[in-house]
Amino acid sequence: MTRTSTILAILALPVGLAACDPFAHLPDNGWSWIDEPLWDAEGAIAADDGVYLALPAAGELARIRPTGATDVVDLDGASPVRLQPMPDGAGVVVFDRWPVCADPDPKIETVDDCREEDLSYSYELALVQDGAVSFADQVPSHLNRLSFSPDGTIAVAYLDYASASDIPLDGVVDLTQVAFIDLTGTQPATSVSVGFNADNVLFSRDGTRAVVLSDSQVSVIDLDSFEVTVTYPLTLDPDQSVDPSGAAITPDGRYALITIAGSADLYKLDLDVESIDILSLDATPSTLSINEDADRSVIVYNSRPQVDVLEHSYFAWDSIGLDEPCTAVLQGDGFALLYNDAATTHDVYKLPYDTEEPVEFVMGNPVAAMQLTDSHRYAVATLRPEASGYSGSLEDYQDEHWGLAVIDLVEETDVSLVLESEPVGVALVESEAGAYALVLLDGRDELLQLDLANPSVPTALPLDAPPLAIGAMPDDSFFITHDSALGLISFLDPTTGTITTAAGFGATDLQAEAVLPRRDQEN
């Protein structure tokens, strides 16, 4: 849903509004403007028990169940700021906040009662499962993203500045800290200083330590004590900034491989022997990706038509020439799929690890996104339009349209399809019955189901409204959000083709009073 002002005539609201006097806080003439969207379609998160999403206007968190029922999650007066899925769909992580009035006057009950200069916000992180808060703890307000340990018992909150619309600044903010959160509740959240701009967190395979990357240093934190055990410098010159752009840990858990923005250096940190080695690549890498089964790293470059396959014993690598540079990698069973989602090139390569001889596929248009089916039999690429020759040829026609390509990685064949409009969602589903792509097109009230074995003849399922996005549920069903001001989500069972909908949840608690929560706790 786009962030446009939503204008509602309060008198025209449906019956599902709150039972309290809806007119008590209305301005003159009975009209009120609501600038915020009623529901956050872009932030919908699927969990085992339904789809969680924020209701920004109401300041609530809602759970929408496939049955169509809607529940409001009690956050004890807090409003959700950001949602993030928990591992394996167990629930959602909610970064929330609640207003605090510094004036302890008991007559001050609502947000409107509190003077603006006395009003501030407290922040916390809550885990929501089965429609209720299972864990909550305060973390620094500027930390906006979580990484989870392999066993899911520890989360690390850090600042992902790239996705931060703003940093809540209340007094002092320490941009060098991350917070370690014990989700079992055994110990309180612990803030640890790990260096400026810590924006990437890795975990060792055995889950005993976390590796946090920040500007010019890497910190290793023991996950029992939450203490920094080792700090690796990426430079010895305090005037030099070495900015990690990507990182991965080798399958044996011993080495952390770190690429550096704007540099051809690949740092290899030995986490056991505690030493640093720098490998010199041929250019600044675009992506580094590890295949666990093959125990190989694949490195591609946006400036060179080349892929490097790195082994993890002696860290020697084979450089393999390509026709066109690639910027992204998907790992498959025994192979890597290379493609370029940044340039106007068309090539996609399947690189088997046993032969290291790339198989080239040429797409009809440049690739915007790529997915693999669960079996890794098929790759499905979303193709974006490109500048055409304007000669009226069929090739130009293809260039001017969005497309979808299906690559059979076993038969090593591919087909590029032309789409009517921009795809707003592509999801893949695979079962014994076959592999399918579920495609939503902008402005088309249908779900197109493409059999990847024969993608040229899609099956269309009607939808109640134009779709916005499609997402996967943990049980292999799907949810579809729609462009509907009051809220509309469809749930699709791909095995039966049945669709259920939940609607109108956007108006939930819309007219509830903005009472100052947790007043007794704060004062």
Place this chain on the structure above:
Amino acid sequence: MSSRLSILALLLAGCADMAFKTDDVGEADGAYADTGAAGPGATDDGDGGGDGYGSENEDSFFALAPATTRAYVFVANPDRDTVTRVTVPTLEVITTEVGHHPIAVATTSDYTKAVTFNEGDDTVSIIDADTLAVTEVAVRDDFNSMAMSPDGRWVMCWYDQDAADDGTDDGGVQSYNEVSFVDTDNLEHTPLVVGFNPRQVQFTDDSSTAVVVSDAYIAVIDLTADELEPDRIALTDDLVDPPTAEEVLLAPDGSYAFVRQFGATDLVVVDLQLGEVGRVAVGDNPTDLDLTPDGTRAIAVARGSNELWLYDLADPFLPPEVVDMPPDEVFGSLLMSPDGTRGLLYSTATGAARYASWELFNNSITVRELVKPVASMGVSPTGETALVFHPRTNGPDVDSSSPFYDQYALTMIDMTDDFFSNPLRLPAEPIGYAHSSDGTRGYFIMDGYPALEVLHYTDLLYDEIELPSNPVHVGVLPESRLAWVSEEHDLGRMSFYDPDTGVLQTITGFELNSGIEH
């Protein structure tokens, strides 16, 4: 400080193969370069004693610093006050802190310890090679050189006036007569006064005796004594203007020391047991002094009189054997083959593009052509191959049409095949050289040229192995063919080359290890 200098004092072992080596870390000898001390007083200035040529130059680069232990390579990082240990062949890297500004590192011949000289705080750090436990021992102030005894128990530190000016003078009281001996086993320091301007130290093979040579004295120190004391022996009666000792040669058993003085017509022979000084004739302008590999004779090259003078080390005062060199040639340097059966005669001062082979069994000398003059010469450990490094200057014998004109060059000579040679034109100046102990491979590096050159002694061919950056030092691990090269990089870089597999492995950034915090 540039990375070249930061790796200046790089990793050295007291290699057991090197008899009479000075173990002079700053400029170590190779066993099969000119044996006997490189003369720190040798210069290219002056008229060399009257024959019109300057002194012969025993290039220290060619007498390469020996390699490391069998298992470890130690690199001193002067800017970080650390030493990095690289384990071979796993290339695991561990860094440990030592004293301030280590400029030299050596390893003991049993490979159990590494020792650094820390110029910045006037200390010696003794490092356990396995555990990297470090113990520091203070020495006298403002030294700039260190040498280790063959058994690794002793190191001597001193101020070498000929070393580069590196700001060691802190401006306080300074003595130019002192040295410091450190017992690395018992961690004891003994300062001694040995004579003005100590130039070098030599140890007997069994490390029982050290002989320190200064301008006018030889100081003999019994390293087996409970307390070290110098037995100072004046080399000359002229204490007002004593002639400078240019080269000193020590008999393996520590019985005699031979001193070649610049421009002299005799050799000073010091009986180290009795402390008596004698002199023996040596022809005109002796320019080189060497030991036969079996340690039984000393040989002086009298360039001025075109003669070779051979002395019996059992009794140097017996009449020497004198061998005439070819009358039309001028040779001032001698290089003995490891088996002692032949010598190579050449000169680095005359610019002549020639050398001669000398067969000791019949004293026959055969003059042979080279493509260019000689900058330095060496021979493989097995004595089968000789190497000649040629300067860029041409000398009178090189025609301008020669492909080697105005170029650096190297010649490999097969001494088992009638001295058949393969001259190579080089793209840059050689700055380092080493060879494997089995005599099959030689390695050298060139200034500003990112490659390791691998010489195949058996067939006189070569390979060029590209390096990721310009080389600084090259060496070979003891008792192996694995070559190592240190290279320019702000954070430290070293490559290891295995000639059996042809694989080059490189580690980079090991100086970062000094910044790892716990």
